[in-house]
Amino acid sequence: MKDMFVMNFRAGYYDPVNDRWVEPEIPNEAITSQDGFPGQGMPLLWLLNANEGALRWVSHPLGDIPGKIVNFLYGYAYIRGVYAAVVVPSKDDRPELAWTLGPIWDGYRWVQINGEWKLVCDLPLAPVIEVSVSTVKETVNSWNRVGYNYDLSHALACVIAHELGHTILWDVDHNPAIQDGQDPMSILTNGDSGHHVYQQHRMHCFMWPYFPPGFVPDLDGDGNLESLPFPNLPTDFCDSYPGCQSLWHLNPK
Amino acid sequence: MQRWAFVLVMVSFLLKIAMASPPGGFPRQLPKANEEATEKLKAAYAAYVQGHYRKAIRLALEVYWEHGDVEAKWFPSWVAKVVKGPIPDPYNQGEVLSRTIKGSFLFTTAIQSTFPSYLLARSYLACGEHKEVEKWLGNLRKLGWEYDGIVRVLTFPHPCGYGEVHSPKNTWHPLPLRFREEDYFILVPLDEACKVLGIPFQLDISPKTKRVRYVFLGKGKLLPGLTQARNIKGEREHLAYAPFEEDGKVWVPFYWLAKQAGIRGWEVRNGKIYVAPKQGTK
Numbered sequence: 001m002k003d004m005f006v007m008n009f010r011a012g013y014y015d016p017v018n019d020r021w022v023e024p025e026i027p028n029e030a031i032t033s034q035d036g037f038p039g040q041g042m043p044l045l046w047l048l049n050a051n052e053g054a055l056r057w058v059s060h061p062l063g064d065i066p067g068k069i070v071n072f073l074y075g076y077a078y079i080r081g082v083y084a085a086v087v088v089p090s091k092d093d094r095p096e097l098a099w100t101l102g103p104i105w106d107g108y109r110w111v112q113i114n115g116e117w118k119l120v121c122d123l124p125l126a127p128v129i130e131v132s133v134s135t136v137k138e139t140v141n142s143w144n145r146v147g148y149n150y151d152l153s154h155a156l157a158c159v160i161a162h163e164l165g166h167t168i169l170w171d172v173d174h175n176p177a178i179q180d181g182q183d184p185m186s187i188l189t190n191g192d193s194g195h196h197v198y199q200q201h202r203m204h205c206f207m208w209p210y211f212p213p214g215f216v217p218d219l220d221g222d223g224n225l226e227s228l229p230f231p232n233l234p235t236d237f238c239d240s241y242p243g244c245q246s247l248w249h250l251n252p253k
Numbered sequence: 254m255q256r257w258a259f260v261l262v263m264v265s266f267l268l269k270i271a272m273a274s275p276p277g278g279f280p281r282q283l284p285k286a287n288e289e290a291t292e293k294l295k296a297a298y299a300a301y302v303q304g305h306y307r308k309a310i311r312l313a314l315e316v317y318w319e320h321g322d323v324e325a326k327w328f329p330s331w332v333a334k335v336v337k338g339p340i341p342d343p344y345n346q347g348e349v350l351s352r353t354i355k356g357s358f359l360f361t362t363a364i365q366s367t368f369p370s371y372l373l374a375r376s377y378l379a380c381g382e383h384k385e386v387e388k389w390l391g392n393l394r395k396l397g398w399e400y401d402g403i404v405r406v407l408t409f410p411h412p413c414g415y416g417e418v419h420s421p422k423n424t425w426h427p428l429p430l431r432f433r434e435e436d437y438f439i440l441v442p443l444d445e446a447c448k449v450l451g452i453p454f455q456l457d458i459s460p461k462t463k464r465v466r467y468v469f470l471g472k473g474k475l476l477p478g479l480t481q482a483r484n485i486k487g488e489r490e491h492l493a494y495a496p497f498e499e500d501g502k503v504w505v506p507f508y509w510l511a512k513q514a515g516i517r518g519w520e521v522r523n524g525k526i527y528v529a530p531k532q533g534t535k
Contacts, residue, residue, distance in 0.1 A: 010359060018478065019459035020466040025362070025481065088353060090361040094371070094398070095405035101350075128350060130361060134491045135405070142408040187399050210401055 004038060005046045005084040006031050006164070025089040025133050026160075029153055036157025037164045039206075039236040040245055085167050087160060090130035097139065097211055098131040100163045100193075103170030127167040131160060143212060143229065150212065154233050161206040165237060168248050169194025169207065188216070194244065204230060205238035283324035283368055283396070285344060290316045294325035298367045299437035301376050302493040303508040304413030305520070309376045317369035322396060326366040330435045331495045332358075335478040362480065363495075370396065371406070379411045412493060413508060418518025418529045425518070427525040432507065438494040439521060441510065443468060443475075443503040450514040452485070456503070465498050468505075470513060477503055485513040 010025035028047055031037060038045050133156065140155045174191030183189050187209045188198040195209040196202065203214045210216070212229035237244035286294055297312035316323065326343035333340060336358050341348040343364050353361045374389035390403055430449050432441045447454040447470070457467040468475040472487030477498045484490045496505040507526065511519055518529030 009354065010362075017462070018464060018466055018476075019461045020476065022476065022479065023481065025359075086354065088350065088361055089359060091364065092366065095402055095409065128354075130350075137489065138409045139405060141410075142405075181397070185400065187401075215401075 004044065006037075007084070007086045008047065009086060009088040026087060026131060026156065027153065030156040030160050031087065033153065033157040035154050035233070035235045037161035037206075039161070040239065083168070085164060086128045087163075088128060088130050089133050091132050091134065095135050095138075096132060097135050097159050098129060098163045100166040100170075101128045101130070103127060103167055129160065129163040129167070131156070131163070139211065148212075148229065148231065150233060155211070158206060158233050159211060161237075162211070165207050165244065166193045169244065172247055174201065174242055194247065196238075196242070200241075202238045202241045204234050205236070205244055206234055207237065207244050208234075283322055284320075286316070286320065286323035286325040286368075290320050290323050291325040291327065294323075294367055294369070294372070295327060295365075296437045297369075297372055298325075298365065299493075301372055301379075302412045303439065303506075304379075304411075304417065304517075306376045306379045306417055309372060310380075313369045313372045313376065317373070322368050322370050322392065324366060324368045326364060327436075328360070328363055329365055329494055331478070331497045332360075332363050334497050334499070335495075365493075374406050375411065378407065379415055381416060413512060414517065420518065420529050422527075425520075425527040425529050427522075427527050430526055432521070432526055433504070436494065439507040439526065440494070440504045441507045441526075443496070443505045443510075446505065446507065446510050450510060450516070452510065452514055465503050468496070468503060473513065475503075475505065482509075 008024075008026055008028055008031060011028050012024035013022055014020075015022050032045060032047050136156050136159050137152055140150045140152050143150055170193055172191075172194040174195065175189060175197045176191075178186065178190045180186050180190050180192055185198075187195070191197040191200075194207050196205060196207050198216065202208075203216075205213070208214075213234055214227055214230040216227045239245050293312045293316050297309045297316070300306070300312065301309035328340050328343055341352045341360055343349065343366070349360045349364060353359055370389050370392040374386055374393060377383075377385035377389060386407075390406065393403060393406065428449050430441055430446055432439050434440070443454065444456075446452075452470055455469040456465050457469065458464070459466045465477055468477070471485040472483065473485040474483045475492075475496050476482070477496050480492045480495045482490050482492050492506060492509055494506040496503055498504075507519070511528070515531055516528050517531075520527055
């Protein structure tokens with residue numbers, strides 16, 4: 001894989017209907033920053049602005065489905081050796097920072113069947129990452145209010161890099177002995193989708209399951225937090241323990 | 254320092270309760286609220302955002318006791334004013350995402366949703382009733398909420414700050430200001446409200462479209478049809494209800510303007526907006 005394409009669905013843009021410039025919800029720098037994705041040893045990144053991507057209707061046995069040129073490109077990603085993903089700002093009633101839909105080799109797609117929208121995953125299309133920018137901002141602010149000095153752009157870059165990491169490390173389970181929900185703190189220990197595992201792997205990597213990294217809950221219930229966040233946010237995927245940089249691959253095991 | 258201590262005490266104390274609940278995984282999918290519960294949850298959400306916590310608690314409890322934790326999702330009424338064509342079904346995540354990617358409107362960020370336990374935990378926290386907060390956080394844990402989600406419930410600020418204003422209501426005075434209600438949010442005409450509240454403002458009209466492009470308030474900026482904004486100090490903020498232009502008038506949520514003017518307490522009574530007298534800072 002030598003090229004990667006990421007499309008930002010809310011970079012700053014000119015709104016012709018209202019004749020105005022709308023500030024970015026997700027600045028492009030959150031994707032292209034040296035402090036974020038892609039990182040050491042990874043392919044060349046091409047950032048695509050969603051407003052520049054032409055709409056293309058993709059023919060599908062279940063009906064025509066909307067796509068952008070980048071998605072069309074992605075349809076051949078596993079053959080051409082390229083990578084593509086879509087980043088969309090979002091919000092949810094639960095204060096999640098971000099979530100990822102689909103790995104790069106098996107993207108999900110919603111299609112209309114008999115008037116109803118259904119999720120299908122039988123086409124290799126682009127994975128989608130939804131980012132709650134306001135939650136990232138409030139999380140950063142809440143730590144900064146108690147003495148940390150995190151930069152919002154860097155934090156956003158970390159969150160997006162973590163999710164982009166999932167698109168490739170989707171099938172990596174670092175701890176098959178524990179699956180999600182089998183442990184009171186399963187997100188710390190299940191190692192699903194490339195997440196690091198508490199007490200086995202490094203914290204200072206984009207794939208640590210908590211943000212900011214290093215923040216570990218009170219596991220023994222003695223009222224003392226096990227550790228506090230690192231003063232500095234990570235700037236890359238780890239090269240060892242477990243070595244996320246070398247786990248990148250295009251197809252599942 | 255005080256806030257540091259507060260956060261640490263709250264986090265360590267409440268976690269004991271949160272962690273004592275059964276193990277969870279991804280948050281569970283909640284049942285869809287029926288029409289009546291949806292309306293009550295919409296009203297409760299608007300009451301919480303506008304700083305009327307007791308009302309939010311009352312309405313959310315009514316839903317909880319009758320239906321348990323059901324989820325209401327909706328697109329606010331302002332969406333229909335700025336989007337041409339049909340609005341997607343808010344419960345269909347695929348349709349919302351698909352319409353966002355193929356179109357030019359961010360349906361993913363316009364969607365609103367809530368459910369009783371979350372709203373109750375936040376509202377009781379805003380009122381400083383920590384025993385009740387523990388109880389509802391325990392519920393969130395049972396619903397599969399992990400540690401970091403719980404911490405965010407405890408540490409995120411409330412749109413209208415902590416506590417309700419309890420100064421005697423006979424000291425509150427009515428504002429000579431018309432208003433309307435949409436989705437239980439009190440909306441006021443921007444120009445009239447800014448004059449009454451003493452907020453300097455400036456409209457930027459597009460020579461091309463003759464519509465309001467931006468509203469400038471101090472260092473702040475509002476964009477009709479978008480929840481993205483900058484407050485009067487120039488800081489980024491998201492409004493719970495987007496301003497919109499109608500017949501040349503820009504309508505804005507009163508709670509946000511009141512906050513910019515430093516007003517902590519307000520209510521609608523006898524068809525008028527009453528505000529509490531401003532208090533000196535300590």
